[in-house]
Structure formats: C-alpha cells, structure tokens
Amino acid sequence: MSSFSISVAKDFSPSPAGRFPEDGPFPGAVFRDRILIPAIKGNDEVVVDLDGTDGFGSSFLEETFGGLVRSGYPEAILLQKLKVRSSRASYEVRVWRYIKKAESQKSK
Amino acid sequence: MTETQTIIQATLQGVTWVLIVLGWMVVNHQNNKRETRKEARSMSDLAKIATKKISSLSEKYLTTVQEDEQLSLEIKSELELLEVELERFPDFSKESPLMTKFSAFADSITGGEFEAKNRRADAQDADSVRKVRRSRTDLLSEIENQFSKHFK
Numbered sequence: 001m002s003s004f005s006i007s008v009a010k011d012f013s014p015s016p017a018g019r020f021p022e023d024g025p026f027p028g029a030v031f032r033d034r035i036l037i038p039a040i041k042g043n044d045e046v047v048v049d050l051d052g053t054d055g056f057g058s059s060f061l062e063e064t065f066g067g068l069v070r071s072g073y074p075e076a077i078l079l080q081k082l083k084v085r086s087s088r089a090s091y092e093v094r095v096w097r098y099i100k101k102a103e104s105q106k107s108k
Numbered sequence: 109m110t111e112t113q114t115i116i117q118a119t120l121q122g123v124t125w126v127l128i129v130l131g132w133m134v135v136n137h138q139n140n141k142r143e144t145r146k147e148a149r150s151m152s153d154l155a156k157i158a159t160k161k162i163s164s165l166s167e168k169y170l171t172t173v174q175e176d177e178q179l180s181l182e183i184k185s186e187l188e189l190l191e192v193e194l195e196r197f198p199d200f201s202k203e204s205p206l207m208t209k210f211s212a213f214a215d216s217i218t219g220g221e222f223e224a225k226n227r228r229a230d231a232q233d234a235d236s237v238r239k240v241r242r243s244r245t246d247l248l249s250e251i252e253n254q255f256s257k258h259f260k
Contacts, residue, residue, distance in 0.1 A: 015181075017177075017180065017223045018222075018223040018224060018225070019223075019224065020224075020225075022225050022226070023223055023224050023225045024223065024225070027223075054181055054184060054185065055181075055184030055185055055187065055188050056184065056218075057180065057184060057218035057219075057222045057223050058214055058215045058217075058218040058219035058222065059218060059219055059220065059221070059222040059223055059224070060223070062219065088188060088191050089191075089195070089200070089201070089202070089207070090191055090207060090210055090211055090214065093202055093207055093211060094211050094214070094215070097211065
C-alpha cells in the first residue's frame with residue numbers, strides 16, 4: 001500500500017489564502033488541483049499535514065476539500081484514502097464537514 | 109490509671125487524629141475546588157474576550173471594501189489562539205457542542221468570500237455581518253454552558 005504525505009506549509013505555502021487563482025498566489029483550488037488530486041490519483045493513502053502555516057480560512061479549506069468532491073472524488077473514496085493531520089482539532093473536523101456537505105449538495 | 113482508662117484514652121487520641129486528618133482533607137478539597145473554579149472562570153473569560161475581539165475584527169473586515177491581507181491574517185491567527193483557549197475545556201472534542209459552535213463561528217467569519225480578490229464591502233446590517241453576530245453569541249453562550257457544566 002503506497003502512502004504519501006503532504007505538508008501544506010512545506011509543499012505549497014506557509015501562507016495559503018483564498019479559494020481561486022485570482023484571489024492570490026496560494027488559494028485552495030491551486031493546492032487541490034496541482035498537489036492534492038495528483039497525490040490521491042497516484043497513492044492508496046494521502047496524509048495532509050496542516051501544521052506550520054499562518055492559519056486557514058474556511059474558504060481555503062472548503063475549496064480544497066469540498067472541491068475534491070466536486071472534482072469527482074466522493075466522500076466514500078476520500079474516507080479510505082485521505083487523512084488530515086493538525087495540532088488544531090477543529091481543522092480536521094471542519095475538513096470532513098465540508099466534504100460531507102459537498103457530497104450532500106452533489107446528490108441534490 | 110486502670111487498663112480500661114488507658115484503652116479509652118488511646119482510642120480518644122486515635123479518634124482525634126482521624127478527625128484532624130478528615131477535617132484537613134475536607135478543607136483541602138474545598139480549597140482545590142475553589143482554585144479550579146477560579147482558573148476556569150479566568151479561562152472562560154479569556155475565551156469570551158477573544159471571541160468578542162475576533163467578531164469585532166470580522167465586522168471591520170466584512171464592511172471594509174479594500175483588500176486587507178493584514179486583517180485577514182490577524183483574524184486567522186486570533187481564531188487559532190481562541191482554539192488553543194477552548195482546548196483547555198474538558199469537552200472540546202470532535203462532535204461536542206463547543207467544537208460545533210466554534211466551527212460555525214470560524215465558518216461565518218472565514219467562509220464564503222473571505223480572502224476573495226473581488227469581494228465587496230457589506231453593510232452593517234448585511235446577512236454576513238448578522239451571521240457573525242449570531243454565531244458569536246452562540247459561542248459565548250456555549251462557553252458559559254461549559255463553565256456551568258464542569259466548574260460551578
């Protein structure tokens with residue numbers, strides 16, 4: 001089983017912000033499309049480490065992780081493949097909430 | 109002194125010591141409880157002050173038109189500091205009401221168009237501002253609930 005770890009701070013930016021490319025250099029959509037989706041495609045398990053940044057807005061997290069569902073990765077697959085690590089417990093809780101919400105919106 | 113008197117005297121001395129130790133334990137327990145309650149009060153107050161500060165920063169952010177990277181950075185940083193304070197409560201776990209209220213507060217502030225390049229300034233009575241105020245009040249109430257539940 002192949003496992004791959006991504007540190008947002010080291011592999012993307014210590015200052016992630018916004019949703020879309022027009023919002024700035026390090027938005028959620030760019031992290032999702034350039035780093036996260038290729039990692040999910042090529043590995044059985046992907047661990048995303050959220051520590052070491054300036055903090056996350058819900059806009060960044062929702063676009064990254066809720067956006068995974070909108071990009072064709074259903075919650076059931078993400079539950080198997082995705083692990084979120086953070087010393088702040090709320091980030092992990094919120095990430096899974098965005099995934100669940102995107103999943104329920106998709107099925108409407 | 110008869111043997112009986114000696115036994116009674118020894119027993120009384122023993123009982124006296126037991127009462128002294130029990131009394132000390134009761135007083136010690138009450139002191140500890142009082143100190144814990146004081147610390148919890150201070151912890152709750154700090155969390156409430158931080159919540160109000162973030163809410164105020166957020167209203168400023170939402171009702172201001174210009175891109176303000178410094179302010180959005182401060183809001184994110186203050187939210188993390190608030191979470192550190194909330195982690196000291198015994199019930200700050202995945203599905204707890206405190207976590208739910210904190211997450212809703214963070215979402216009302218940093219969701220939607222937060223850090224969007226083309227966001228517009230909202231009015232003081234806009235839905236976005238009202239949502240922040242409502243989630244702030246919900247969080248403040250939950251902090252107080254948690255204090256009552258665990259430390260009163």
